[in-house]
Amino acid sequence: MLSSSQNRRNDASTPPRFGRRLLVVGGLGAVMAGAVGERLVRWQVLEAGDLAATASVQQRNEQMIASRRGAILSRDGTAMALSRQIDRLIGSPNVIAEYDTEAVVNFLTSNLGLDRPTVLEKIGDPSLTYTVIADDLEPEHSSAIRQAMRRGEIGGFRLEPVARRIYPGNYLGSHLIGFVDGFGTGHYGIESFYNEELSGRPGRVISDQDPRGRTIPVGKYDPLPPVNGSTLVLTMDRTIQRIAEQELEAALARFGSSSGTILVIDPRNGDVLGLANRPAFNASRLQDYAVINEDFINPAVSLVYDPGSTFKIMTMAAGLDAGVIGPGTRHNLPGVYEYWGLEFSNWDEKNYPNQDMISVLANSSNTGAIFVADSLGAHNFYDYVRAFGFGAATGIDLASEVRGILKAQGSLSWYPSDLAANSFGQSISTTPIQMAMAFGVVANGGLLMQPRAVGRVVTAEGHVIEIESSEIRRVIRPSTSRTLIDMMYQAEHSVFPNLALSDRYSTVGKTGTAEISARGGILPEQTIASYIGFGPRENPQVLVLVKIDRPSTGTWGSRVASPIFRQVVDRVFAYLRIPAAA
Amino acid sequence: MATSARRFRFLERGALSWPELDPLLLILTVVLPLIGVVIVASALMPVLADDATAFGAAVLRNALITTVGIAVALGVAQVDYRRYGPRSWLLYAIAVALLIAVLVPGLASSSGPRRWLDLSLLSFQPSEIAKPALIFLLAYWAGRVGKRVRERRTFIIGLALVGIPLVLVAVEPDLGTAVVILGTTSTVAFVAGARLRHFLLIGAVLIFGFAASVARNPYQLTRIQAFFSPGDDLLDTGYQAQQSLLALGSGGIAGKGLGMGTMKFLYLPAPHTDSVFAVIGEEFGLIGTATLVILFVILLARGLWIAHKAPDTYGRCLAAGISFQLAAQAFINMLVVTGRLPVTGLPLPFVSSGGTSLIVSLAMLGVLMNVSRAASLDSER
Numbered sequence: 001m002l003s004s005s006q007n008r009r010n011d012a013s014t015p016p017r018f019g020r021r022l023l024v025v026g027g028l029g030a031v032m033a034g035a036v037g038e039r040l041v042r043w044q045v046l047e048a049g050d051l052a053a054t055a056s057v058q059q060r061n062e063q064m065i066a067s068r069r070g071a072i073l074s075r076d077g078t079a080m081a082l083s084r085q086i087d088r089l090i091g092s093p094n095v096i097a098e099y100d101t102e103a104v105v106n107f108l109t110s111n112l113g114l115d116r117p118t119v120l121e122k123i124g125d126p127s128l129t130y131t132v133i134a135d136d137l138e139p140e141h142s143s144a145i146r147q148a149m150r151r152g153e154i155g156g157f158r159l160e161p162v163a164r165r166i167y168p169g170n171y172l173g174s175h176l177i178g179f180v181d182g183f184g185t186g187h188y189g190i191e192s193f194y195n196e197e198l199s200g201r202p203g204r205v206i207s208d209q210d211p212r213g214r215t216i217p218v219g220k221y222d223p224l225p226p227v228n229g230s231t232l233v234l235t236m237d238r239t240i241q242r243i244a245e246q247e248l249e250a251a252l253a254r255f256g257s258s259s260g261t262i263l264v265i266d267p268r269n270g271d272v273l274g275l276a277n278r279p280a281f282n283a284s285r286l287q288d289y290a291v292i293n294e295d296f297i298n299p300a301v302s303l304v305y306d307p308g309s310t311f312k313i314m315t316m317a318a319g320l321d322a323g324v325i326g327p328g329t330r331h332n333l334p335g336v337y338e339y340w341g342l343e344f345s346n347w348d349e350k351n352y353p354n355q356d357m358i359s360v361l362a363n364s365s366n367t368g369a370i371f372v373a374d375s376l377g378a379h380n381f382y383d384y385v386r387a388f389g390f391g392a393a394t395g396i397d398l399a400s401e402v403r404g405i406l407k408a409q410g411s412l413s414w415y416p417s418d419l420a421a422n423s424f425g426q427s428i429s430t431t432p433i434q435m436a437m438a439f440g441v442v443a444n445g446g447l448l449m450q451p452r453a454v455g456r457v458v459t460a461e462g463h464v465i466e467i468e469s470s471e472i473r474r475v476i477r478p479s480t481s482r483t484l485i486d487m488m489y490q491a492e493h494s495v496f497p498n499l500a501l502s503d504r505y506s507t508v509g510k511t512g513t514a515e516i517s518a519r520g521g522i523l524p525e526q527t528i529a530s531y532i533g534f535g536p537r538e539n540p541q542v543l544v545l546v547k548i549d550r551p552s553t554g555t556w557g558s559r560v561a562s563p564i565f566r567q568v569v570d571r572v573f574a575y576l577r578i579p580a581a582a
Numbered sequence: 583m584a585t586s587a588r589r590f591r592f593l594e595r596g597a598l599s600w601p602e603l604d605p606l607l608l609i610l611t612v613v614l615p616l617i618g619v620v621i622v623a624s625a626l627m628p629v630l631a632d633d634a635t636a637f638g639a640a641v642l643r644n645a646l647i648t649t650v651g652i653a654v655a656l657g658v659a660q661v662d663y664r665r666y667g668p669r670s671w672l673l674y675a676i677a678v679a680l681l682i683a684v685l686v687p688g689l690a691s692s693s694g695p696r697r698w699l700d701l702s703l704l705s706f707q708p709s710e711i712a713k714p715a716l717i718f719l720l721a722y723w724a725g726r727v728g729k730r731v732r733e734r735r736t737f738i739i740g741l742a743l744v745g746i747p748l749v750l751v752a753v754e755p756d757l758g759t760a761v762v763i764l765g766t767t768s769t770v771a772f773v774a775g776a777r778l779r780h781f782l783l784i785g786a787v788l789i790f791g792f793a794a795s796v797a798r799n800p801y802q803l804t805r806i807q808a809f810f811s812p813g814d815d816l817l818d819t820g821y822q823a824q825q826s827l828l829a830l831g832s833g834g835i836a837g838k839g840l841g842m843g844t845m846k847f848l849y850l851p852a853p854h855t856d857s858v859f860a861v862i863g864e865e866f867g868l869i870g871t872a873t874l875v876i877l878f879v880i881l882l883a884r885g886l887w888i889a890h891k892a893p894d895t896y897g898r899c900l901a902a903g904i905s906f907q908l909a910a911q912a913f914i915n916m917l918v919v920t921g922r923l924p925v926t927g928l929p930l931p932f933v934s935s936g937g938t939s940l941i942v943s944l945a946m947l948g949v950l951m952n953v954s955r956a957a958s959l960d961s962e963r
Binding site: 018019024025026028030032033035036037039040041043045048049050051052054055058059150152210212214216217 | 632886
């Protein structure tokens, strides 16, 4: 067609075979266009799926979003533990090597205050892809790094959000609260027991990223937000906790002891108002402690002791409730008494003929306690002991509670003589929290309450969940409780001087001076001095357990623990505005 | 192009009447650069993420250059192409001088291949001037020599005229442009009626030269091998080729939509210039890429039709050379992006962002429109 028109015009200047050659040029163009078309069909239709999948794998990135750990507040609203989100600086030396190393080092030294050799050592090896350059970045440092990276001055860095747990109270309530390790897992106390509730659930974000790891704004972005952890409100009152810790420290100094426990409990509902142990640990300086450290253990729930004479209240309650004795039951109390081949003696080894049960408590007579237990019989005695919660965990919401050791009738290691020893609190191992709750039975009219450390959970969404107090079982009748409290009151007031009695408040309680069992017998001259009591007598609201281990000046509960009990009662009752006794 | 007020007398005569402009080329003159403005803005999105001001400046600059380019095309369309003929020697001389200047240390861009002249306003690529200069010169010269085009003497002079700038471009090095220049000048010579024997001679020399080069530099063979198996050589040129294919495949038939492509975020090399076709492929799919192929096919077909209708040999060769150069460069760019040719660094005419390339390409389209006008006036006569 072209050649025919060329002929028609017959232009002398037309190059030879012009039309045909134009067709050749056009054909060449068509071949190239066809080659492009063939490729396009191949890549965009036939292999499009595979290529798109490869591109997607290349770009897709899944990143975890840490959830925020909930705070732990005291009953009065003070933060005992809280989490702060901070950044740590991660470097990829292999990528940093592509930048001006000198500028990068200068930036890090001048902005973060790192010293030059450290920086060089950390980013100097370009074969590494991941190194932690700084652990705790101040927020202004984080933003300086972000801006410098955005401007392209430095590269190969990444900010990794990490949570730091802060314990404003340091030592205060450390055993109650526990701590969180570097991986965000709680250990001991509340932090361990409520780890799941506090942790929440981490989220993740799936996004498309460019080769430098930056999110592509128009790419896939699929975030699953984290569920932050709940905030826990303790039953612990910060002021009461402080009183307990101060008095405990003062007592240890005064009586030359290195360890002890003070528990302050509301016997009506089992609320732990204060839980103090020494030695304790400083939750703000965990780096100073070995990973496994005795100081982390909470003796109030995780260590056992022979309660000694305080246990006589349980024996007496059982005898009264079963009806085998009454307050006026009289008995000759020998100074030394042989029971199933073993000799048991009172503390002064004196005979007390024709004594009533109040006198048994007042003199803290071991042989009197044996009389009551023997009158009950082993079967009934151990039924009551179990009912009081011994040999079983109290179920307190703190980590690592132990059950104690109760050898009862029927167990292989039990001897009939154990009944006598058990009646006054020897050859039985209990935790302080078990003893406190058992006394709580007497204080609250006969109910064994489950102790609790957390009273309220506030979820991240703001839902408030009140944790109801729960009773485990009725142990003694209310009348037994009233009778026993009256007996304890009379017994306390027949002892002079009684260092446990407050001038302002009417309390009842019992001293204990326990021998310390060890392999091969009893440790000589070493005791655990304790006092457990509660008040006000008419309407007990506060129960205090004082336990001082191995006091070096004075061995007796009545000398060591009683005055501490009184100190605690005076301060706590005043703080709680409990009216003074008439 | 040096023009004076005298040359713009057409304005007084009201020469800018639309019917006199080739309607098909007019559409291409507007549509292709507009596609470019839109897709370049999309391809520059990674800049937006870092620096919004720089993004705005780059998009605005490209839109401005495009507007200027379209205006230049419409203006040039009014200037009789025959006026350039005698002056094509001057243009050629300037082009050769600039190509030499680019090799002078201090005048050229500091690192990498010496392709650009750094002027204060826009970096300037002399090879973009060399391409039209050679077309003008050869076309004009073909018109002058007439039937003597088949003589050996003509062939040798032509070879020298093409050879000087070609070697200068090749040593920059810019082999892609060298190939385009070789292809375009060959086309002009071919349609001018040069002897096929002479082309075979050039072909033989080139094959020998290539074989010698590979024999001396075995790494060139490795590169070619890498090109043919992109998967094995992920960090070198093969990686870039691979990324283009991933972009095309991600787009599929319908594309992800304007702006929604992700491959331009540092995966594609030079997404707003050399790889802009891959961005089109990802965001507009096969529909977008095929449309672009068809537009360039139309450009070539229309250009060859104009060549056929042109009143003189100069116009015929000019139209064939210009249309082939623009279309061939587009197809070569597309074949690079689709992995059929090794990475060369050629922009996609009219679409890629870039000062000189865009304006020169549009100006050449303007010249083509003028040849078309002359052809239609001639046939009316």
